[in-house]
Amino acid sequence: MAGMYSVFRPLLFRLNPETAHDIVVQTIGLMGRIHPLNQYLVDTCRGPLPSFPVEAMGLSFPNPVGLAAGLDKDAKAVDGLAALGFGFLELGTVTPLPQSGNPRPRMFRMTSAQALVNRMGFNSGGLNHFLARLGQQQQQAIIGINLGRNAATSNEDAWRDYLTGLRAVYRVADYVTINISSPNTKGLRDLQERDTLDGLIARLKAEQSQLAELHQKYTPIVVKISPDLDIESIARVAEVLTLRGIDGIVATNTTISRPLDAKTHPQASQEGGLSGAPLAALSHRIISELRQHTPSDFPVIGVGGIMDAASAQAAFSAGATLIQLYSGLIYRGPALVREILGALQAAQAAKAPTS
Ligand SMILES: Cc1cc2nc3c(=O)[nH]c(=O)nc-3n(C[C@H](O)[C@H](O)[C@H](O)COP(=O)(O)O)c2cc1C
Numbered sequence: 394m395a396g397m398y399s400v401f402r403p404l405l406f407r408l409n410p411e412t413a414h415d416i417v418v419q420t421i422g423l424m425g426r427i428h429p430l431n432q433y434l435v436d437t438c439r440g441p442l443p444s445f446p447v448e449a450m451g452l453s454f455p456n457p458v459g460l461a462a463g464l465d466k467d468a469k470a471v472d473g474l475a476a477l478g479f480g481f482l483e484l485g486t487v488t489p490l491p492q493s494g495n496p497r498p499r500m501f502r503m504t505s506a507q508a509l510v511n512r513m514g515f516n517s518g519g520l521n522h523f524l525a526r527l528g529q530q531q532q533q534a535i536i537g538i539n540l541g542r543n544a545a546t547s548n549e550d551a552w553r554d555y556l557t558g559l560r561a562v563y564r565v566a567d568y569v570t571i572n573i574s575s576p577n578t579k580g581l582r583d584l585q586e587r588d589t590l591d592g593l594i595a596r597l598k599a600e601q602s603q604l605a606e607l608h609q610k611y612t613p614i615v616v617k618i619s620p621d622l623d624i625e626s627i628a629r630v631a632e633v634l635t636l637r638g639i640d641g642i643v644a645t646n647t648t649i650s651r652p653l654d655a656k657t658h659p660q661a662s663q664e665g666g667l668s669g670a671p672l673a674a675l676s677h678r679i680i681s682e683l684r685q686h687t688p689s690d691f692p693v694i695g696v697g698g699i700m701d702a703a704s705a706q707a708a709f710s711a712g713a714t715l716i717q718l719y720s721g722l723i724y725r726g727p728a729l730v731r732e733i734l735g736a737l738q739a740a741q742a743a744k745a746p747t748s
Contacts, residue, residue, distance in 0.1 A: 397726075398725075398726025402726065405417065406504065409500075410501060418464065422473050425473025425474070425530070426472065431473070431476055434473060443456075443731075443735055443737070443738040445734055445737050445741075447714065450615070450692050452535055454535055455480050456479075456734055457709075457714070457716060457737075458478075458479060458480050458705070458734060459480055459482065459535075459537070460718065461483060461718055461719035462484070462617070462717075462719075463485075463513070465482070466484070466486060466515075466517055467522060467523055468527040471527060472530045475532070475533050475534035477727040480535065481534060481536070482534050483570060483643075484527070484537065485517075485572070486540065486541040487523045487562075488517040488542060488544075488558075489543055489557045492545075493516055494513050494514040494515055495512050501660040501665075503660050504724075505658070506653050507669050508653060508661075508667055509667070509668050509720050510663045510664075510665045510666065510668075511577070512577045512663070512666070514544065514578060515543075520558060520562070523538075524565070537568045538558075538566040538568075539570040540558035540569060540570065541578065541581075542581070547580075551584055552593050552596050559601070559614070568613040568614070568615060569613070569614050570614075571597065571617065572646070573590070573617070574617050575666065576621075585630055587629050590633050594634065598614070613641065614639060614640055615640055615641035616639055616643070617643035617644075618630060618643070618679070620645035620676050621649055624682060627682045627683060631686035641694060642687075642692075643696060643717070644676065644695060645676045645697045646666065647667055647697075648666060648668075648675055649666060650667070650675070651667060651671075652674070652675060668698070668719060669698055669700065669721075670698050672697040673697060673704050675697065676698055677697075677698075677707050677711040678711075679697075680708060680712050681711045684711070684712035693714050694713065694716065695709070695717070696717035696719070698720070698721075699717075699718050700725060700729075701721070702735070702737075706736065716733075
């Protein structure tokens with residue numbers, strides 16, 4: 394598979410990033426649906442994949458390397474993505490009603506920096522479409538569903554959108570992510586402010602209790618935060634979330650900061666959220682900071698700038714329980730999953746006492 398991606402990458406990189414993205418998701422979706430191709434993906438990617446089980450949020454993850462939200466926003470390629478060896482898949486962001494997102498172009502590559510800027514703005518087919526797509530697939534993976542609010546919904550009413558989302562996906566999701574950290578929906582990140590956040594999470598936790606009763610199933614809820622929070626805000630967010638009994642934190646979304654040389658990378662001046670290699674240090678700092686304010690067994694899903702085994706190891710050292718990839722997949726291809734798992738296993742073997 395490593396070899397295969399090095400053939401396709403130059404071709405894909407000649408296309409505009411969103412077209413390339415759409416082709417890849419369509420192709421993986423198609424391969425996942427057609428039996429012999431699905432088996433091919435499993436054999437080449439998953440085959441002798443090192444197993445590295447992790448228990449978190451009451452779920453048994455076959456390995457701690459997940460797909461980050463935003464790649465499969467409409468649940469188009471769940472089975473194909475599962476075959477690539479991920480320990481879990483976070484689908485979405487899905488909004489209650491369909492919306493087209495921002496005008497194109499809205500995704501930009503900075504290849505020499507291994508970075509992307511995007512301002513997609515939650516292009517989403519909406520909940521009904523999402524659930525119909527998901528229902529057509531086998532879903533042999535742990536599935537997180539990432540929820541957003543519609544652009545037309547005010548922050549005052551945002552809780553309604555998140556409750557609508559929670560009710561709709563509760564039964565089928567293994568966990569639910571509340572996305573209040575995308576920089577591309579106006580005002581969204583203000584939902585991270587203490588009182589607003591507390592009110593929102595209180596409503597979601599109350600609804601979760603009722604849904605757990607109704608469905609006889611507990612679906613954990615995690616919150617995805619921004620890397621642009623200052624140190625005091627991180628402490629406040631961690632306090633509110635742990636006091637309210639939230640089940641985990643995803644850290645982090647993309648940054649509006651530009652920790653790279655703007656002269657070398659003119660695309661960096663594009664408006665939107667930056668992801669990829671330049672985000673790693675920032676994201677890892679947020680994970681360490683969260684760890685100072687949460688119990689040691691509190692689940693933290695680390696995401697941001699994981700491009701190789703070393704940056705994955707850095708996220709775990711900072712305190713991540715699980716990790717997710719997005720930009721790393723674009724630059725390195727699906728072989729990255731196996732590379733990280735191989736390194737984790739080697740590190741564990743080196744630590745184990747020799748007899
Ligand atoms: C094109 C693109 C679209 C994204 N869409 C979403 C999204 O819909 N919801 C979300 O929570 N994060 C979204 N993200 C953020 C990623 O999930 C991840 O948090 C971020 O890219 C940092 O990880 P990375 O450096 O591995 O890419 C998106 C990222 C990219 C590059």
